[in-house]
Amino acid sequence: MIDVYSWDTPNGQKVTICLEECRLKYRLVPVNIRQGDQRDSSFLERFPNGKIPAIVDHGCQSGRPVQLFESGAILHYLANRSTALAIKGPAEQAAILSWLFWQVSALGPAIGQWGRNAGPDGTAQVEVWFRQEVIRLMTVLDQRLATNDYLAGSAYSIADIACFTWLRRESIYMRRFPFDNLPDFPATRIWLDRIAERPAVRRGLAASATLTTD
Ligand SMILES: N[C@@H](CCC(=O)N[C@@H](CS)C(=O)NCC(=O)O)C(=O)O
Structure with a gap:
C-alpha cells in the first residue's frame, strides 16, 4: 500500500x-x-x-x-x-528523463508563475515574460510531438503524465489561459486528447x- x-x-x-x-x-x-x-x-x-x-x-x-x-x-x-510503465533500456530512459526533467524544471514553473503573475495582482512585465516563456516551451513541445506520438518516442511514459496534467484543457491554468488565446499547437492538441482518453x-x-x- x-x-x-x-x-x-x-x-x-x-x-x-x-x-x-x-x-x-x-x-x-x-x-x-x-x-x-x-x-x-x-x-x-x-x-x-x-x-x-x-x-x-x-x-x-x-x-x-x-x-x-x-x-x-x-x-x-x-x-x-x-x-x-517500466523503462526499457538506456535510450528510452534518456528520452523519458529529459522530458520529465524539462517538465518539472521549466514547463510547470513557467505555467505556475504565469498563473500567479497574471491578473490584478501581477505586474504586466512579469506576466508578459512568463507568457512568452510558456509559448516558447509549448513550441518546443509541439515540435517534438509533430514527429513522435509521445514525448519519449513511440511509447507512453511518465514524461507524458507529467506534462499532461499541466496542459490539459481542464487544468486550473489552461482554464485561465485557454488554448484559444495562444498560438495553435496542433500536435499538442492531438496528444492531449489521446492521453485524456486513457482509462x-x-x-x-x-x-x-x-x-x-x-
Ligand atoms: N517541484 C515540486 C513542486 C510541488 C508544488 O509546487 N506543489 C504545490 C501544489 S502543486 C504546493 O504544495 N503548494 C503549496 C505551497 O507552496 O505552500 C514537484 O514537482 O513536486
Missing part, C-alpha cells in the same frame, strides 16, 4: 494517474494546501520542502517504508516499481478530484 499525500493540483494529479496506470494500491491522505496543512510540523518532519505531492510506500521488499517527495522523483520511482488517466483524475473540498 502506498500513502499519497496530495491535493487536487497538476502535480498531485500526476501521481494518481501514474498509480492507476501502474495498477498499484494506494490511499489518499488529503493535505489541504489552501489551509496550510503542508506547513504542519508533522508533515514538514517527513517532507521538509513543505509541498505536495509526497508518498510513503509501505509495500517494499525491504520491509521498511520508503518515503519521497518531488513529483518527478515520485513518477520515476513508481515507473520502476511496476511493469506497466487510467480518467481514474487518476477522478481520484485526485476527491481531495478538493473547497
Whole structure:
C-alpha cells in the first residue's frame, strides 16, 4: 500500500494517474494546501520542502517504508516499481528523463508563475515574460510531438503524465489561459486528447478530484 499525500493540483494529479496506470494500491491522505496543512510540523518532519505531492510506500521488499517527495522523483520511482510503465533500456530512459526533467524544471514553473503573475495582482512585465516563456516551451513541445506520438518516442511514459496534467484543457491554468488565446499547437492538441482518453488517466483524475473540498 502506498500513502499519497496530495491535493487536487497538476502535480498531485500526476501521481494518481501514474498509480492507476501502474495498477498499484494506494490511499489518499488529503493535505489541504489552501489551509496550510503542508506547513504542519508533522508533515514538514517527513517532507521538509513543505509541498505536495509526497508518498510513503509501505509495500517494499525491504520491509521498511520508503518515503519521497518531488513529483518527478515520485513518477520515476513508481515507473520502476511496476511493469506497466517500466523503462526499457538506456535510450528510452534518456528520452523519458529529459522530458520529465524539462517538465518539472521549466514547463510547470513557467505555467505556475504565469498563473500567479497574471491578473490584478501581477505586474504586466512579469506576466508578459512568463507568457512568452510558456509559448516558447509549448513550441518546443509541439515540435517534438509533430514527429513522435509521445514525448519519449513511440511509447507512453511518465514524461507524458507529467506534462499532461499541466496542459490539459481542464487544468486550473489552461482554464485561465485557454488554448484559444495562444498560438495553435496542433500536435499538442492531438496528444492531449489521446492521453485524456486513457482509462487510467480518467481514474487518476477522478481520484485526485476527491481531495478538493473547497
Ligand atoms: N517541484 C515540486 C513542486 C510541488 C508544488 O509546487 N506543489 C504545490 C501544489 S502543486 C504546493 O504544495 N503548494 C503549496 C505551497 O507552496 O505552500 C514537484 O514537482 O513536486
